[in-house]
Amino acid sequence: MRITLGVLVLGAMLALVAACASTQGSSGSAGPRLSQLPPVSSPADNPTTPDKVALGAKLWIEPRLSGSGKMACTGCHVREKGWTDGLALSRRDNGDLNTRHSPTMYNVGYATTFYWDGRAATLEAQVLAAWRAQMSADPAKASAAIAAVPAYAAEFQKVFGGPPTPDTIVKALSAYLRTKVSGLSPWDRYEMGDKSAVSADARAGFDLFMGKGRCAVCHTPPVYTDFNFHNIGLEAGKPKPDLGRGAVTKNAQDNAAFKTPTLRSVAISGPYFHDGSGATLERAVRYMASGGANDPNKSPMLVDTKLNDREIAQLIAFLSALTSDERYAPPALP
Numbered sequence: 001m002r003i004t005l006g007v008l009v010l011g012a013m014l015a016l017v018a019a020c021a022s023t024q025g026s027s028g029s030a031g032p033r034l035s036q037l038p039p040v041s042s043p044a045d046n047p048t049t050p051d052k053v054a055l056g057a058k059l060w061i062e063p064r065l066s067g068s069g070k071m072a073c074t075g076c077h078v079r080e081k082g083w084t085d086g087l088a089l090s091r092r093d094n095g096d097l098n099t100r101h102s103p104t105m106y107n108v109g110y111a112t113t114f115y116w117d118g119r120a121a122t123l124e125a126q127v128l129a130a131w132r133a134q135m136s137a138d139p140a141k142a143s144a145a146i147a148a149v150p151a152y153a154a155e156f157q158k159v160f161g162g163p164p165t166p167d168t169i170v171k172a173l174s175a176y177l178r179t180k181v182s183g184l185s186p187w188d189r190y191e192m193g194d195k196s197a198v199s200a201d202a203r204a205g206f207d208l209f210m211g212k213g214r215c216a217v218c219h220t221p222p223v224y225t226d227f228n229f230h231n232i233g234l235e236a237g238k239p240k241p242d243l244g245r246g247a248v249t250k251n252a253q254d255n256a257a258f259k260t261p262t263l264r265s266v267a268i269s270g271p272y273f274h275d276g277s278g279a280t281l282e283r284a285v286r287y288m289a290s291g292g293a294n295d296p297n298k299s300p301m302l303v304d305t306k307l308n309d310r311e312i313a314q315l316i317a318f319l320s321a322l323t324s325d326e327r328y329a330p331p332a333l334p
């Protein structure tokens with residue numbers, strides 16, 4: 001098991017390195033590599049361009065998009081918290097408490113379904129839904145507020161050849177989110193040949209992650225997710241369990257299954273899990289390593305791997321080496 005998985009992943013990594021080497025950098029071929037991850041593709045009707053991304057970066061922090069005029073997307077997806085918000089559950093713009101934890105935006109461009117339960121099929125559909133629900137916005141009204149700002153009107157004209165509309169606002173936000181690709185972490189630097197980039201514990205933790213701990217079965221490198229849905233037992237015993245993926249597919253076997261999160265920068269993105277119930281990274285790792293709570297529907301791929309305290313600490317050292325520090329400076333708003 002251990003060897004097969006290791007070989008598989010090594011093959012995948014080599015393929016990726018080759019892919020990255022040939023497509024490296026929008027700024028030129030000779031620059032330093034900024035990420036180990038492959039390029040993100042964009043839909044035919046919304047190609048990613050630098051100008052569109054720059055516009056989306058403004059809209060991302062723009063409170064004019066919300067019903068109250070006070071909430072921006074970044075209110076619940078904060079850079080310093082790994083694009084999450086540090087809360088188990090957050091309050092929407094209208095004051096309602098969310099029922100699920102704010103997920104990270106890291107590597108969302110690689111996903112093929114969106115939300116914890118995958119109910120949105122495209123990023124654009126997801127962004128429109130978040131705009132309405134989380135920001136209590138009427139997209140037509142909010143678009144008019146953006147259109148009333150001359151600098152925005154000019155920028156939309158340049159990027160889309162037309163005024164701000166719900167459609168173009170969603171497109172700019174989605175293009176921006178597709179650039180949220182994890183940059184290099186110490187672990188990536190280690191894999192690229194810098195043997196001093198991580199500790200011996202982190203290296204031991206990686207071996208556990210790939211082998212005895214069986215984590216990579218679902219958290220598959222290099223994005224550290226399989227983009228699939230699994231029941232890990234978190235709804236067991238709750239009076240009104242969240243059906244998660246099951247409510248979308250109407251298949252009882254999917255009940256309480258949720259999307260596997262990327263583990264890149266996971267050390268800064270607590271609390272954890274779809275319900276925010278994992279208060280610390282150590283608790284989340286211990287929960288996963290113990291095989292999770294007893295739920296008849298729990299994934300058979302999650303088992304008690306009987307790791308000792310030292311091995312848990314090594315897993316945490318490895319996960320902490322997956323934190324990247326890409327540059328981020330919020331743009332000025334017009």
Ligand code: HEC
Pocket residue numbers: 071072073074075076077090091092093098100101102103104108111113114115116117126127130131134135173177
């Ligand atoms: C009040 C907090 C809050 C605000 C504000 C907010 N979000 Fe979210 N976001 C969430 C929560 C909670 C979820 C998960 C909901 C679920 O899965 O049911 C989520 C999920 C997402 C996802 C899906 C990620 C994935 O891995 O599938 C994207 C993309 C996203 N939000 C983008 C946005 C954008 C764009 C905005 C602004 C228009 C926004 N969010 C505003 C809380 C928020």
Ligand code: HEC
Pocket residue numbers: 209213214215216217218219229230231232234257258259260261262266269271272273274275278281284285288289299301302303315
């Ligand atoms: C059966 C597939 C599977 C296996 C095996 C697995 N995970 Fe997970 N992991 C998931 C899913 C699915 C979630 C999110 C589930 C939820 O919130 O309901 C998750 C969540 C997590 C989280 C929380 C991330 C966040 O952003 O909230 C951490 C940390 C984690 N796993 C680490 C591990 C470690 C370490 C191992 C090995 C000991 C492991 N996982 C094994 C599927 C798996």
